[in-house]
Amino acid sequence: QVNLVESGGGLVKPGGSLRLSCVGSGFTFNNYYMTWIRQAPGKGLEWIAYISATSGTIYYADSVKGRFIVSRDSSENSLFLQMNSMRAEDTAVYFCAGGSGSYPINYWGQGTLVTVSS
């Protein structure tokens, strides 16, 4: 059974930092590109970061570029998102999600809530 489990969400003050983690199981994590996608309360889905299976290619949305860093540890089947200089508009549920090759995202975690507020 495929599982992606996020952790690390919570309340953080504006300007603060938070690190999200996501652990995968039940599939060959090392063969999958991974992404972080967030959803602000009552809003749609916003992709924010992509990392290829080998970590050789990384992309960020303009909204987080220069503030967030995505990484992965394939030995631990883990994906990370280091979030710095956080803003109120970063408040959202953050999903880790992945796909393989030219296939669209087909594995999703349950999401972790991040709230940026003073």
Next chain:
Amino acid sequence: DIQMTQSPSTLSASVGDRVTITCRASHTISTWLAWYQQKPGKAPNLLISKASTLQSGVPSRFSGSGSGTEFTLTISSLQPDDFATYYCQQYISYSPLTFGQGTKVEVK
């Protein structure tokens, strides 16, 4: 960047209705188009890839069509479990990877 525009934003329908959702891409994406269903408090679930390929376990009442810049998701006979929000997503480019704004299918 490739913009994805869905219509309508909200759709009111009854059980048994035929429902169609449209998704338009700002640039041609061939058939690199996926459809997702999301229920409140849950992660999205992949329904269709490559514009028209139904995923395993997805009921056959769901179908997708289109290529280039115009795509549709059709539910042939709406069931109670289908009331949800639907998103299209282009995946010809992962920088950025873009979603439509969503279509909420609600009870009429």
